[in-house]
Amino acid sequence: MFLGTYVNFLKPFIPRRLQILIRRGLVKWKLQSCGDIWPIDKTAAKPPANWQGWPEGKKFALVLTHDVDKEKGVKNCQKVMELEDRLGFRSSFNFVAQDYSVPPEIFKLIKDNGFEIGIHGLRHNVNIFRSEKIFSKQVGQINKYIKEWEVAGFRSPSMFHNLEYNHNLDIEYDASTFDTDPFEPQPDGTGTIFPFWVSGNSNQKGYVELPYTLPQDFLLFILMQEKNIDIWKAKLDWIVAHGGMALFITHPDYLNFNGDKLGNEEYPSQYYEKFLEYIKTKYKNQYWHALPREVAAYWQHRKNDDNFIVKSGKQNRRACLLYYMKFKGSAMLYREAKSLLDKGYEVDIICLRESKQEKIIQSYEGLNLFCIQSRPASEQQAALYFLRLITFCLKSFFVMSYLGLKNRYDVVHVTSPPDIIVFTTIIPKLLGAGIILDIHDIGPELFMRKLNVPENKPIIRLLKWFERLSAKFADHVITVTDIWRDKLSLRINQGKKFSTMMNVPDENLFQLSTARKPQLAEARILFYHGSFEEHFGVDTLIKAMPMVKQQIPQIQLFLYGGGRLYSTMISLAKELGLDDCVHFQGSVPFYELPEILKQAEMGIVPTKAAVFSDEALSMKSLEYMTLGIPIVISGTTAHRYYYNDDMVKFFQPEDENDLAEKIIALCKDNAERNRLVDNANIFLESHGWSCVKEDYYKIVDQVSSKRQKS
Known part of the structure; x- marks a missing residue:
């Protein structure tokens, strides 16, 4: 307008x-x-839901x-x-x-x-x-x-x-x-x-x-x-x-x-x-x-007929999502964008693309994608990592400003890191858009982990300052755990602006199979999916496999994903003589992942209890739960905060011996696997996306009301 x-x-x-x-x-x-x-x-x-046609049975x-x-x-x-x-x-x-x-x-x-x-x-x-x-x-x-x-x-x-x-x-x-x-x-x-x-x-x-x-x-x-x-x-x-x-x-x-x-x-x-x-x-x-x-x-x-729903698909509302992530690699980005589309918004997404050859402007299921920058699967040098981040922020500013002037967004949802990317929304904000900052990964702790530096270093103090400014700039801040919400509220002193929205999978995408094959007395197919970064503990899992293989010779481990340590993990598996039982499958689009994961008889989440990762709740674990797959998971602070021994099988973080012991025990106990799955389903009834989505809608309504009043 x-x-x-x-x-x-x-x-x-x-x-x-x-x-x-x-x-x-x-x-x-x-x-x-x-x-x-x-x-x-x-x-x-697409006709309205429960559409019964025009009067007198007319065609149009x-x-x-x-x-x-x-x-x-x-x-x-x-x-x-x-x-x-x-x-x-x-x-x-x-x-x-x-x-x-x-x-x-x-x-x-x-x-x-x-x-x-x-x-x-x-x-x-x-x-x-x-x-x-x-x-x-x-x-x-x-x-x-x-x-x-x-x-x-x-x-x-x-x-x-x-x-x-x-x-x-x-x-x-x-x-x-x-x-x-x-x-x-x-x-x-x-x-x-x-x-x-x-x-x-x-x-x-x-x-x-x-x-x-x-x-x-x-x-x-x-x-x-x-x-x-x-x-x-x-x-x-x-x-x-x-x-x-x-x-x-x-x-x-x-x-x-x-x-x-x-x-x-x-x-x-x-x-x-x-x-x-x-x-x-x-x-x-x-x-x-x-x-x-x-x-x-x-x-x-x-x-007035309860069986006849007559609402528009869009209703003249517009939203934009911004995330330094490849669209095909982020079920979370799709989940939030699709929920806004379902709520009646026209949705634009500014994100990364798979390669330089991929189209910049794309569409997917009614979503408008602006894939403005490519990013390699593996980033070894910190300088290049930060250079790409800064470049993406600059590009995002110009694209966001243009789209903001053109589309007059009601709400802009920005996912960090980096926190400062929220400032690229200055034009939409001035035009009345409500700004949500989604701190998916808490920045200072993440970079303490990536750079291996203590909290008192100048770079970390600078990141905390950016974090504080970014949170004050946003109209509302979302975090993925209560632990991070409380930490940020104290650190930034903006408590009313913070909400927890667990990073749970969309049940419509990760549907529990009603035709899962009967479980064998002994589980033999293990899965890991996610990033190959040091704090995710893939090395702990691979080191545990020789002991598991000794007790269960038919065991097979399939690993999906990519990242900086992907090649290193392949070398580690070869060094341990695991070529016949450990299989690296690479990355797959999020929309193909659910069908692939349904082949798993057990999911492994080996996150390390270190700075940042100890307080991060694994979305991978929730995806396994949603698909009815039992889990062996590290007992980090975040995992023990949300889960208990009736839902998952805990092991001591970074302890490959304890991990191997727990995998072997659970593989051999079909009744225990079924018990964990049943209890996890009870947890999901109150923590699944169908519940979390309603909280998200309340936040969106709250911040978008700013636009309606302008």
Whole structure:
């Protein structure tokens, strides 16, 4: 909306013909990059949950509307009605309240002939949604016209919109959005070809949102200068195939009924007439032809049916997630992004990519990925590690600033390390976005571990200072354990801003198999998955394997992941003569991991009890639990804080002898393995993602309310 607002401001100073030329050039340029979402966004075809279809069993809904921008359009209204009446159609006419006067006989003609009147704002060149303050000044006058004209619906000029503000209007429906239209000044589509209900709070009335789903005539025939109705036909056919709502906007202002030489902003009325004939002929008896108020009434009635859910997929909210991590390697990043998508947000992700050859801009299941930098699997030099971090922060600042200006985020979720990456969100923050800092790995302790330096070193004191500034900059701070939450609250003295959100797997991705093969009396397949860094204790596990193999000759260990010590661990396994039972499988995308892990009969989590790692809760352990896999896990402070001996089999951290003993004992005891799995399932009932997600939503709602008030 930021750019669109200023373009609107400059309009009076630019000659109209020049405006049209500029917009034609912009449309031509933008067409090159939006072919995958316009005129058809395939993701918009998904019907509402428990969708039962349109009235009378019709295949799709047809809604005709007209926006009357200027006095010229008023003069053409009667001709439009006569054309539609002759072909058996009815429509709605939306008038601008204060730019021109509408003769009473036009209003009477519309109502007497079964057409509908709507309001198209107070002034066509004024964006009332620039701020809540500006909107509040206008809402009283808009409601006055709504009452006087006896209208049910509102459509904003230039399709500017804020669905939250609209609760203050006395309307049954709003029609200021669209399924997809990247050429609008506020180009955020709803992502659906169906109406949806916009609920209010206890003090607000809800209303129905009716997005237009066919390209506007002004775009097609004035800006793109199309000479036929093929795009209309193609989009309509697609909507019909998916049983959606074909709602489109024409402007009487641009229709030429005389057959004269066309003006700069005119197109032949025959285009509209031919399209109506196409609908009437090809889809005879297949469409529910309704006025907007009739669709709204139907949707309001159906929303009260418990079996019929009528909410939009996006609802005009935007979020961005920023993480110095490869998308394919982070189930956590996907989990949080997908939850925001499910909540109705359009979600952008700024992250790393697998290689320099991989595309920078990608999409995955409705998520927009900006993979702005590659990162090698193994980083040996500290200087290069920090250089890449700094480079990523700089790139993130420019990308985040651009996207923030373009998309006006409601919430930005930043995952550290490094903590200072949160400052790259300065532009979205100034524009009203709520900022969440997710301290996934506590920075000073992590770098004490990586650099092998004590806490009193200047670099660690500097990192603590950055940590404090970053936490104060953010609107809310998330940590993954109560231990870190309490430590940070004391260290930063910002207790109210901190919450714990356990790093648990999404049950929809890590689904417990209902067809797991019967367990053998003796488990023989062990798994480790994760990073090959020193503090994760992979060396302890490999050193334990000769003792395990001696007692269980058929034992097999599969290791998935990558990292700085990957080659070192391969060499260690060879040195110990474990080539026949220890298998290094490399890294796999997070979405392939669950099916791979289901082959495991036991999961091993050998984290060391050292600085940083002693207080870190392993997500790997929770993934094993979710899949019903018993675990042998190191008894670190964090693991013993959350787990107990009834859920997991503990061993003494960094003690390969104790680890081997626990693996052997659990491998030979099928009853004990089943007991641990059953008790772990009880733990997950109150700690799984379905529970944690609700806490996340509360945080998101809290910080995004800042944007709504700005």
